[in-house]
Amino acid sequence: MNLTSINKLYVWCVQCIIFVVILLYLAANQPVSINANLTALFDNNTNDDWKAIQQQFNTGASTKQIYLIGHSSLDIAKEAANTFVNQAGNIDGIDSVTGKLSNIPNQSMMINSYSGFEQQLLLPAFRDAITHQDLEKIFKIEFELINQIGEQLVAQTIEKDPTLSFAHFLNRSPFPQNKINITSDGYLTVPHNNLVYNLVTISTKEGALNVNKAKSIVESLNAIPLTPEVDYVRTGGIFYSDEASRSAESEMKLLGGLSIIATLFLIFISYRRFSVVISTLFLISISILYGFIGLNIFFKEVNLLTMIFAITLVGIAVDYSFHSFTELQRIKATQRSPLSTIRMSLVLSFITTTLGYTLLVVVPIVLFKQIAVFTVFGLLGALLTVLLVYPYLHQKFDFSRQKPLVFYAKANRLHQKLFNLNVKVSIAAVCIIAALCITSLFNISFVDNPKSFYRVSDALSNSEVKVKEILGQKFDNQYLLVKGDSAQTLLENEEQLLPLLNQLKSTQVIGSYQAISQWLPSIERQKKDNQLLVNAGNNQYFSQFSSLLGLNANKVDIATQYLTPESWFETPLGKTYQSMLIKDAESYYSIIRFSNITDVAVLSATFAELKQSVFVDTLADTEKELSVFREVLLMIFAIAFLTAFIVFIFRYGWKRACVGVLVPVFAFTIAIALSQLFQGYINLFNVAAGLVVLALGLDYSVFYAEHGFSQSITQTTLMSALSSIFVFAMLGFSATPAIASFGQTVFIGIVITFLFSPIITKVHGFESRKKRKND
Amino acid sequence: MTKLLSRLLACCLALLVFTQVNAKELIDDFKIEEGVATFTQEKKFSFLSTPIKSSGLFKVYKHNILWQVNSPVFSKLLIIDNEIWQFIEPNNSEVKTKDGIANHYRKMVTHASIETLIQTVFTGTINEEQWDTTVKSEQCLLLQPKDTLLAQAISLLELCLGEEEGEREVLITDTQKNTTKIVLTQTKNSLSDEDINEFNIH
Known part of the structure; x- marks a missing residue:
């Protein structure tokens, strides 16, 4: 038509x-929403239950943001925190902002959380002492508790449980942070370097990975007037998303704008x-x-x-x-x-x-x-x-x-000369390049760490380090995901892991951990512990303590009811653990969080053999998957090469097909070798660049094969190469390492492809022979 | 009349300044920068007829504290850089780190307020952000906690200098009117190398 x-x-x-x-x-x-997740490079629509649950936990975690507002005077710091909390609370997209102790349970709340269940909760040390009938150890635990300076637990619990097993159970902190103080008016404060910081926590409605939301929230937070001479330190997912988005936006504007201007200028000069x-x-x-x-x-x-x-x-x-x-x-x-x-x-x-x-x-x-x-x-x-x-x-x-511009006629002649060079010089040049490439390719080192794809600003990473330093311990990104068919089996599965976790803690592979079952024992465990305590009482294991107090410490009641997840999660302590449990249609999942991991490899290897639980290290998992997909990408490159080769054979004959396809492959190989030389490593994006080099290189081969080494084709391929070079050379200057890697490899690849693609015109295939006959 | 009022005001100001200076001097007198001391502790509970007694010693070195109860049961705590480490009996619970180094201490996860209390009691270091301070007498200071968690446990802390050189008395009254009396006697002003080694947790 x-x-x-x-x-x-x-x-x-x-x-x-x-x-x-x-x-x-x-x-x-x-x-369409824009996502800034560093590790969300893979498909989201997975059928794997574990993965889906991991995503739910990750999204939940990214809604929490932290501000530390500090001044040498506590009153000024509190006032600044108050002003900030009031203004941040009005921002669209923020669910809640709190600078006060509203959801941290105090000791009385914790005691009340277990009301009616006091004599069925044992910690391993107490349980072991009873099991091994170590009466000296039992007395030591009891005496240390009653002798402890400043503790109120014994006084508040001895009436319900004279064995002190309940006081022992509660004598620990449910939170890993240990530097926070609470003022009489409920502010959470942390002293650091002669300043007193107020801790303000922000909970956003959506996870930090939605760039548009994160950006608008950060813009609003930045618009809040800050109190002079007050130190504001902040960290959280939304700040990373916002920075990534700003960096991308400015790069798109700058690099995109410059490459478009350069291309349009090239067009204007040419036409x-x-x-x-x-x-x-x-x-x-x-x-x-x-x-x-x-x-x-x-x-x-x-x-x-x-x-x-x-x-x-x-x-x-x-x-x-x-x-x-x-x-x-x-x-x-x-x-x-x-x-x-x-x-x-x-x-x-x-x-x-x-x-x-x-x-x-x-x-x-x-x-x-x-x-x-x-x-x-x-x-x-x-x-x-x-x-x-x-x-x-x-x-x-x-x-x-x-x-047409005379310049292109000259360029064509110059380009032609390249193929009429002295054979010895050509061979020498090829040998030098080949030696360089081989040396570089032999030393190739692949880096698949997704963190290396982005560069986080010093300000952001310093801020995170400072928050960690001020607050003390903070949970690490890795966690253990545990599964159970019911809430009880989930707790039982967790309990089976606790001895292993304690061992890892004592060998300092981890600093500490947080698990629901540490505070909510399964019904089975409660039954066993109550039985153990009843037997200990009947056998007068607590007599030494009884004589010290002048009370009967051997009185233990048989449990008739047990603490259930439904009631415990409604208590003030239980509420702080709610986010650690997720239920889907068929199963219950919980996470066990770690702080101060010293050896991730040991942790990962220890958990590898476990059933009903998975060790989640998103960064390491992504790294592993990326290395696999880098190899897959090389396979794809090979398939693309073969497909193009077959198409070329049908159109131009096998000799020209070989040349037409080998030139971009050769260009890509040199580009990879030089990228290794300049960067010191190769990543997925250098490899992905190969497909662009292949695509553009094949274009050049097609035009040269179809229309010969003419001035018009030199003009178009030179313009094409220049415009691509403008774009990719610009990308080479990107502040984002992944983009810079991609731009650099494509840039080198295209220069080489452009220089050598006319070789196809020097080889005679059946198409050109047919053409010459027709001419 | 104006003269009288201005004199009265000057006297009040002088008294205020004197009290402040006096409080500051007292606080300084309570401080133990480095040294060894013995202690006896007596805890009186409203629900018990007999007090709970214990004794031991403590060492202070560069704001770090070693608190050792010798009687009636042995226990040892180290407070280093705001972290509390509990001594583990070497005979039955000695654990080794992944590097094979014997580790006799286990880090306790406690609240900052307990460290504040221990620091105040044993080193006399009074952080005015955490305590309201008033002078009770020439020898005694009264401290009331500002921190909520601490205030839930402690209602009053009384620090007194004793009659003898290096002697101090501490009386802790908790919110349930139970009291803990600690008598400290400083025996050394500096630590030997052996003492300092005890602050090495590994």
Whole structure:
């Protein structure tokens, strides 16, 4: 079907309207949110129950933010904290802000939490002493408790339990922090470096990973007027999300803006027409719009890195514009189908690039899927615009009025000379490069730590360190996830782990841990402990203490009722543990948290063999998965290479296919070797860059194979390479290490591909022979 | 009349300044920067007819405290950098770290307020952010806790200098009117190398 230019424009308008309507519909009903999770690079829609529960716990944890407001005078610090709490409480998206002791149970509350169950709760030391009939040890525990300075437990519990097993059970802190004081008016304070800090905790409605929400909350928090000379220290997920978002936004603006300006300048210099610049700008806008439509169709949540990688689309999409305008410079405006000669090349180029990016979709890394969808949709928009809108624009503006720039003729001659170099010099150059690459590739070291993909500002990390230092202990990111069919089996499963955890604590692999079963024993455990205590009383194990007190300490009642999770979670102490338990349709899950882990590897190895529990180390798990997917990506690279090779064999014959495909592979290998040399390591993003090098390299090979080593092809490939270099060289300067790695490798790869892709014209395949015959 | 009023005001101010200075001097007198002392402790509970008695010694070194009860049962606590470490009997519970080093102490998770109390009682270090201080007599200071958790346990702390050099008396009254009387006698003003070694928890 050979449509007129105006009819092509109508077709374009119709499809564009359809896409825009889809975008508006999706944006109104299910707007895409931006996610800044450092470790959420993998698919979220997992069927694994454990993973789903982990995500629930992680999201819950990221809603907590901490502010420490300090001054040398406690009164000023309290006033500043009060002002802050009042203003922060009004911010949209914040669930609660508290600077006072409202939810921390005091001793009386803790005693009341176990009312009626006092003689069925034993700690391991007391239990062991009874089990081993160690009467001396029992007396020692009892005496130490009653002799302890400043403790009220014995006085408050001895009436209910004269054995003091209950006082012993309560004589510990349910929280790992040990530096917090509580003022008479209920403020939580911590002294540090001659200042008194007030602890203010903020609970957000959503997790910190939703960038838009996090950003708006942080903006509102920043707008709160601060009291002069008061020190504000803060930490929490939303501050990291906000910084990542700001950094991405400023990079998108700066790097994206600069690369677009440089590209448009290149276009203006090359074609000397404003209409060409405006048309290209239009093409870029359309391709970005289509990219967003793709993201809206396929994803509910988009990773922040995708938005930065989106800049790469600009570099690829403008190539279509270059090819088209270079062709249109030679074609009269009156011609019905001015782009017919390069239509096939454009479509073929779109297919090879799409194929490369589509392969990214099969990688279970959601970030790559998003980049692939964005790029493929963006390129589709660019292709449709070039094929359906440019003919009409040509009719209107007649791009053939400006002749090609002489510079490109010179560039073509210079480029030709590269292939007429002295054989010895060429061999020497190849040998040097090969030696360099081999040395570098032999020393290759892969880094898959997702933390290395981002760079957190010194201010943020120092702030977190300071908060940890001021507050004392803080829970580590790793935790143990325990499962049970019912609440009781869950508690029993936890109890089986407690001896192991105590051993890890005594060998200082962990500093301390927090588990529900430490404070809520299972009914089975309560029954056993009560029986043990009754037997001990009957056997007069507490007689020495009885004679010291002048009371009967051997009086133990047989338990008739037991403490259940339902009632305990409603007590003040139980409420502080509620977030550690999650129930799904079939099972109960709880987490055991650790602080001051000194050896994660030992911990991970110790828990590896456990049933009904999983050690969660999100960072290490992601690292492991990333290393697997880096290998998968290399496989994909190999598949893409083979697929392109087969397509090329059918189109150009095997000799030219070999050259056409090997050039980008060669370029990628050198790029990886040089990246290793410059960076000192290779990450997933360096490897992912290979697909862009392959996609662009194949484009160049297609155009050279189709149209020969002509001036017009030199012009388009040089412009394409320059525009891509503008984009990727810019990315190389990104403050985000992952993006810089990607940009650097693509930049090197494209320079090499551009230089060597004309080799395909030096090899004669059946297509060129056919062409020469026709000529 | 104006003259009389201004003289009266001057006297009041002088008295206030004297009391402040006196309190400050007293606080300084209670401080033990370094040394060894013995103690006897007597706890009287409202629900018990006989008091609970114990005795032992304590050592102070660079704001760190070793508190050792010798009678009637042996126990030892170390307060180092605001952390409380409990001594474990080597014969039955000695544990080794992953590096194979014998570890005789176990870190206790307690509340900062207990450390504040122990620091105040045994070193005379009075943090005015945590205590309201009043002078009871030439020899005695009365302290009331500002911290809520501590205030839930302790209602009054009375620190008195004893008749003898290096002697101090501490009377702790808890919120249930139970009292703990501790008599401290400083025997040394400095520590030997052996004493200092005891502050090494590993």
